[in-house]
Amino acid sequence: MTVEEKRQLELKTMRQIIGIYCHDKHHTQKGKLCENCEQVWQYAQHRIAVCPHMEHKTFCSVCKTHCYEPTYRDKIREIMRYGGPRMLFVSPIQVIRHMYLEWKDRKRSDTFHEN
DSSP states (O other): OHHHHHHHHHHOOOOOOOOHHHHHHHOOTTTTOHHHHHHHHHHHHHHHOOOTTTTTTTOGGSSSSSOHHHHHHHHHHHHHHHHHHHHHHHHHHHHHHHHHHHHHHHHHHHHHHHH
């Protein structure tokens, strides 16, 4: 998977998770975001677009670099904790793909550090 494909998958996943959170918590229509969640989404898009670690990245929560400002970091953490597990019911194939890529990248990273 190319870096750009990985970036697009990250964007798609983030948008879905924010959508789940916003729909359930703010009672918006599916596919729509409230003003606050739209701001979080816009910020997340920017951060993902400029992520310097996308090639080897697994999850933002385990990254050494904290790209998100503290206020957005707390909000993203809240959204991910709520929407992440619910993705299994919305898009199970995407969750499995995400887990596979994370496992594959971790295995590659472990192999790299052993040498």
